[in-house]
Amino acid sequence: MFEGLLQPTHLILILVILLVIFGPGKLAGLGQTLGSSIREFRGAVGTINEPSNPTAPPAAAPVTETHAVAALETVAPASP
Secondary structure (H helix, E strand, C coil), X not given: CCCCCXXXXXXXXXXXXXXXXXXXXXXXXXXXXXXXXXXXXXXXXXXXXXXXXXXXCCCCCCCCHHHHHHHHHHHCCCCC
16 A cells, blocks of 8 residues: 655655645755754653763662571561
């Protein structure tokens, strides 16, 4: 259904139609705005992937059942 949708002739036709509708000045401004938006998005995504505090110690290991039982026995030993 969508085979050959973005062939070079189709892209040129789309660009010509956009140029006629918006004009060269407005189209240049739209391109500049789109470029700055993409750069800002990439910067935001880059800061999400970075750790917030790289000098912080690693998180403690999760408590397992054996650790929990051992901790409870030290606090309240099992009665005989």
